[in-house]
Amino acid sequence: MHQLKKSWTPCLPPPLVMPRHVLCRIMSTIGALPAETGGLLLGPIDSDDVTGFYFDTTADCTRTTYAPDHVALRKKLKEDWLPYGLDFKGFAHSHPRNFDHPSGGDIRYIRRLLEINPGMNAFFCPIVIPHEFRIRPFVVLRDEPDRPRETVLRIV
Numbered sequence: 001m002h003q004l005k006k007s008w009t010p011c012l013p014p015p016l017v018m019p020r021h022v023l024c025r026i027m028s029t030i031g032a033l034p035a036e037t038g039g040l041l042l043g044p045i046d047s048d049d050v051t052g053f054y055f056d057t058t059a060d061c062t063r064t065t066y067a068p069d070h071v072a073l074r075k076k077l078k079e080d081w082l083p084y085g086l087d088f089k090g091f092a093h094s095h096p097r098n099f100d101h102p103s104g105g106d107i108r109y110i111r112r113l114l115e116i117n118p119g120m121n122a123f124f125c126p127i128v129i130p131h132e133f134r135i136r137p138f139v140v141l142r143d144e145p146d147r148p149r150e151t152v153l154r155i156v
Contacts, residue, residue: 014122015152016137018050023155026135029055030094031128036066038093040073041124045087048122052086065105066093088117090124090139097131102138102148111145126153 018041030037038059042052054076060067068091077088090110095103102110102125110123123140125148137153 013139013141013149013151014048015154016050016124016126016139017048017154017156020155022050022053023135023153025053025055026092026126026128027133029053030092031130031133031135033094033130034063035094035096035130036061036064038066038068038091040068040077041089041092041126042081042086043089045082045085048089050089050124053092088120090122090126092124092126092128092135094128094130097129100127100129100134100136101150102127102140107140107146107148110140110148114140114142114145 026039030039037056039053039055041050042054043050054073056068056073058069058072060069081087093106095101106125110125114120114123121142123142124137125140126135126137128135135153137151138148139151140148
């Protein structure tokens with residue numbers, strides 16, 4: 001992955017910035033399905049901004065887990081997105097209504113992704129609560145990989 005431009009103050013987590021159409025795409029897919037579905041957040045290389053969302057239709061989803069199809073997503077990233085200046089910014093996925101924050105399993109997975117992507121300084125991981133049609137934005141910073149931080153969702 002590529003180095004993200006640091007466009008935020010070190011003491012504050014970076015905001016999750018995305019256009020309205022990306023939020024609508026997230027909410028019309030994972031927000032409209034049972035919990036534990038998800039997809040990839042995409043944005044320009046060297047930027048924190050999220051400008052796209054890819055719904056992971058081939059993920060391994062159960063009633064209690066969302067496991068991204070990392071083989072298919074890695075192939076799409078390499079062949080379809082990186083050549084056009086888009087990079088991986090994180091995952092949006094859904095949880096049941098009484099669990100609106102990243103789980104321990106989510107954090108372990110994010111930590112591994114940060115370890116193998118040394119240029120990624122921030123990993124966005126918003127949680128969608130489908131039954132309430134609600135999104136709660138979180139980010140995990142490279143310097144604090146075990147501490148998901150709630151952030152601001154800024155629609156542009």
